[in-house]
Structure formats: C-alpha cells, structure tokens
Amino acid sequence: MGRLSEFEIGQSGRVVAVEGHDPVGRRLLEMGLTQGCPVTLVGTAPLGDPLELEVRGYRLSVRRSEAARVEVESA
C-alpha cells in the first residue's frame, strides 16, 4: 500500500481510497478514481509536476499534492 504520488513512471496499481471531502477529493472521485479502479502513472510534466495518469481508458492530469490523497495498492 502506498500513495499514488510515490509511483514510478509506468507503475500500475488499484485505488484503495481517496482522502478528503473537499473539492479536490470530490473531483478525484468524480473523475473515476474510485475504490478498486486500476490506475497507471504514464509520466510527469517536465518540471516533475503535475502527473499524467491513465484511468478508465483516458488520460488524467493531477498535481503531486493531489495524487498524495490517493491511497493505492501496487499491482
């Protein structure tokens, strides 16, 4: 178990939980990062932040600080 923000590029896993009920937490859920959903870290922006994820068949950009809210288990 770890945080999505700690993933290496190319690493995949499944979402365990998203922390927080504020707009950031809600948006992460709305965009599909629900429990059990597979997620892959595709890459990062040149300055190391934000991250590019592959989730539910599309590309999603999140900041590292936001990805730290997502608890994941490595596949």
Add this chain to the structure above:
Amino acid sequence: MSISTRKDTLRIAMVGNPNTGKSTLFNALSGMRQRVGNYPGVTVETKTGSLTLNGCTVQLVDLPGTYSLAPQSPDEMVAIDVLLGCRGCEPADMVIVIVDASNLERNLYLVSQVLELRRPTLLALNMTDIARSRGLVLDVELLEKQLQIPVVPIQANRRLGLDRLKSRIESLCENGGVAVVGDPLAGTGSVFPEPFQDELAGLAELLADRPLPRYLVERLLLDCGGYLEHELLADRSPDVHAQLAAARRRLAEAGHAVPGVEAQARYAWVDRVLEGVVTRPDRRMQTWSDRIDAVLTHKLGGTLIFLVLMMVVFQSVFRWAEPLMGWTEAAMALVGDLAGAALAAGALRSLIVDGVVAGVGSVLVFLPQIFILFLFIALLEDCGYMARAAYLMDKLMVRAGLSGKSFIPLLSSFACAIPGIMATRVIENRRDRLTTILVAPLMSCSARLPVYTLLIAAFVPQTDYLGGIVTLPGLTLLAMYLLGILVAVAVALLLKRTLLKGETPPFVMELPSYKWPSLRVVLYRMFERGWAFVRRAGTLIFAVAIVVWAAAYYPHDTSRVDPLITQRLEQLDKQLAAATDAQKTEVEKWEQERDDLQNEQAGELLRHSFLGMAGQAIEPVVKPLGWDWRIGCAAIASFPAREVVVSTLGVIYNLGTDTDEESPALKNQLQAATWPHSGQPVFTLPVALSIMVFFALCAQCAATLVVIRRETGSWRWPLFTFVYMTLLAYIGALMTYQAGSWLMGA
C-alpha cells in the same frame, strides 16, 4: 407513463463533459441563429440557438461543459436552473447529453446524473471515429436498451449523423410535446443502494411543505456543508439541518458514507450499463495520440517543442498582424482625408475626421491581432494541445499563485490583453480566473511598443555592450517587459492572499486525445469571439473616443490663437488661391508655411481646450513624476488607448496628428522642449523612463476595461483594475523619476 403538453416552442438543453464537441454540435444544429444569454450574478454564459423541426420551433440551450452536476457555486447552479426550471425559468422539455464515445466510462457518470433529473433525454454519441481508431467496438443498440433512451452516434465536427439526430428529436416531440417513455433508470435499477434511497425518501418528506425536485434533495444529502445546503436550507427550520446530519451519520454507519458513496455507486452503475456494450482490443492499442503525447510531454523534447510553438504563435501574431494593421491605419487615414476634403472646416469636419474615423480606427486597428490570436487559441484548443500547455506550465504558474490554465491567456496578453482576457474562460475556478483577468493588462501589449520606441529612440543613449550583441536601448525595452511580468506576479500573489483568498482549486483535469483540428470549427470560433469583441466592446470604445475628441476640440476658442497667425493664414490662403503655374517654388514654400501655421494653430487650440485645461490642472499632480502639463495632457488623452499618447504629443508640439513613433520631427521636438521659466529641458532620461514605467503599468485602454466588465459581469472589477493599475503606474513613475534624478544628480 406518457406526458404530452402542447407548446409552441420546445426548449432543449445540451449538457456534456468538456472536450466532447458539445459546442460544435450546438453550432451545427443551430447555425447562425444564436444569441448569448447572461444570467444575473454569474460569470458563465449560456448560448441559445434555434432551429425548426417538423414545423415546431426548438430553442436550444448550450450549457457550460461539466464533469458533474453537483453545483458548488452560483455559476454551476445555472445548469440545474435550466434543466429543472428554478428561479422563474421553465424546466427544459428535453435534454441532449453529448458523450465522447472513446471515453464512455467517465462520460456516463454525468449521464447517470442527468437521467435522475427525470427529463426526456437523448444521448448523442460523439467522436465515434476516435473510438474506432482505438479499436473500441460499441454496441449502440445494446446501450440504447440498457439506458432506455435514444442513442444516436454522430461525428459533430464532420456533421455526420445529424439528420438521424434531428429525426430522433422530432419523433420525441410529436404532437408538439415531449413524451417520456418509461423510466430511464428502470432497466438498470437505481444508481444508489437501498439505505441511501430510504434516507432520500425521508428527507423529501421532511421538506414536503415546500417540496424540492428529487435531484436537489439527493444533492442536499450528498454535498456536505456545500453551497446547496446554504442556498436551499437557509430559511428552513434548524430541525432539518439536524435531521440531515443524522441521515448522513446513519449512512456512514451502514458503510455508505457521503460523498464517497456517490462516485462509488455511479461508477458501479456505469460498469453495469457498459457490460457487453464496449469491446476493447485484447491488448491496449498504442494509438498515434499516445505516441504524440509521449513526445509532446517529454521532459526535454516536450519543453523544447512547447517553447518553439509559443514563439511561432507570438511571432506570427506580430508578423502577420503588422501589415494588416498598417493597411487598416492607411485605410482609415484615407477615409479621414476623403471626409476632410469633402467637408468644410469646422466642428463637423473635426468630429468626423478626428472623432468618428479615428474612433472606428482605434477599434479596427487591433482586429488583425485579435483575430490571429483567436485563430491560434482555437487551433490549440481543437487539436487537444491547450490542456497539455496548461499541464506543462502548471508548476511554474503555481509559484505565481495561479495554475497552468492561466498561461495561455497571459501569454496572449503580450500581444493584446483583450483575447487574453477572453481566453480565461477555460479557467473554471472563479478566483483563479479573476486573478488572471486582473493581472493580464500588466503584460506589455503591442500598444505600448510605440510609446517605448519613441522615448527609447529619443532619450536612451545608444551604448553597446558585448560587442553590440546587447545594447542599452534593447536592455531598456527588456526591462519594461520584465517590469510588467514581475509586477503581475506580485499582484497575483497579493490578490490570492487577500481579496481572492480561498482553497487551492483542483488541477484534476482530462488530457484529451489529440485530433486533427477541424477547419470549420476553428474558423467558426475565431470569428465568433472576434465578432463578440467588435459588437460589445466596439461601441463603447467608440463612445470614449468621441468624448476624448470633444474634450480636445471644445471650447475651440479661436480668439486664443495669436491674431498674427490667423491673419497670416488668411493671407496665405489668398496667395495660394491666386497662385499661377509660374510660381511653383513659391507655392511649395507657402504650403509648407501654411501647414506649419495650421499645426501651430491646432496646438494652441488644444492647449486651450478642456483637455489642455485638465492637463494644466493636474500639473501639480504629475510634476513629482518629472512631467509638465503637456505630458499630463497626453496621458489623459490616451485613456482610450495607450498609443494615442504619441499622436497627442504630436499635436501639442505643433506637429499635427500625422506623427508616429518613428517621426524624427517629434523626436527633435521632445528633445528641444523646455520648462517655461528655468529653460531646463522637460525630457531628460529620468523623465522618459518615468513615462515608460507609467505606460507599462497603467490601465490606459478602454477596450480592456470594457472586456473585463463583460467577462466578470460587473463594473466593479474594471474599476478596481483601473484604480490599482493607475496607482501602481503613478508610484512606479514617481520612484523612477526621483531615483533617476538623484542618480543623475549624484
């Protein structure tokens, strides 16, 4: 169940995620029959179009793109108001949800919310070509069966499938009403687990004295402590609040804690619906979009391509716009000359030539730049790069208190703040958007260049460094640009800590797949936005230009002009009228003398006009900046647009209006100008720098202020912008002059 109401006009609302081609479909359906609707108190706008189907008039409402119908602000409430009919508007008769066929899973999240509104709904399955290119096979019939609503595959950008879409709309609005056939959610069952439905029923009963639509009750239960609770429960009894909290507690105990239960339940429903509908290739296909993305977001390559791309955009705006702007100016000058020749001298001629033509010109001259910028913005948006640009620049912009989405609007503002401010619509967070709008005018736009060029050429010594690679004039110009950027960063940080304080908005956004931009879509957006500027800002800029003209013309007291000048002019006119061919050299001399005297007369009249009086009245205020009343006067006259300062200085220094920043005569005049009593030169290096700093930071652009008014929906923000920028400009100019004089004196 079948409802059928007879109506003259049907209202159809269009909803969808961002980047699904919703606006493209809207444009394809309604063509040119569109107008923009503004709702009081909100900054989003909804477009309304109309079309005729089967003899029935259909009003189409394009709602802002959204990932979810969970309103957190008045802006987001607009969609709910239109769909459910609150605050005096009737509910939409039908809803068209546009979804991206290549991304059904996430798109159906919004669909599940729309279906709960219990309005007749039609699903437009867009971008079927992209889905195919990814190897996805969709069973449309099965999807239709699962959702129990009509599903129509389309390709909006190529206008494919629109006839089928229209005929499905027609068949739904038989008899002039809309029929609801069955319960859309009956096939797959309710989205939410049973305990949640029970709580929902309980809450609805509690609110039964003034019932709310079912969907809003559901949102009340889901959106803890949010905007809706505040909005909908403000005047209800405290008991309701307690019951609501208790209901949420019970749900949490049952393992369905809000708000997490919503996403969990909806995506579970989506999985049920899509069972067997989407067949994916065994191995995920590496699409060309993926390959492009790997290059364009690459650490080194991606950054390099980004920088080159931005440079190309920027260069082309200047390179392409320059000749067009030159032609526009030449054409306006020609129109002015023709009008001048056709009319007798007097107030009317001056109004037409210096007021109307110049006023129209001041709107038109920026159009080439504005259109070219809108063209690039539309191109970047349509091919999917816009989101990547935000992604690439986010970390940098976060340091300035903004997000990556502010980058393109601010970059555009270096050419012209107007398209920059209009491009901030991609920023959905209100505070981020406002901050970007408020600092955009600090970017040194192209209208400041004439001011910089004139003053640098006249007063900054041509000193070379590093063998001529770096020059002092070049460094001065660079310093002006940097000044704008640094002040903008400081102002943005300050605003985000004070007036526009709040939680950092999420940067959780989709990076849409790349696609070939559609020429039709790109051109349409360019003209739509450019035209919006002309129509809404044009009239006001024009009005301001007329007011400034009047201030510079009246009271037009000719008795103030030295009688000798008037006499000599009359004499010259007579001599010229009586001149014969043999007197060619004399005629030239007389004409020259007449022009000079006329310029002197115009200068004298301007000095005694209301504008001149105002300039003299504010001299004590501008004197600490090292300015005389003439510069103050030119600064006031340049309120409609900064570059006007150059031609106003031309008139004040008796050179007529046809001076520009490269005119040697104006340069010489400025260098020769002296203070009346001491005989000291007015323009020294510190004064020139103080004027440049003032123009770098001031808000002397009526068009920008009008556009801010339009984008923010109130006069408060343009007023704020004007006050804060003028204050900064004054302080900046004061510090520059005082420090400069001290250094030069020391």
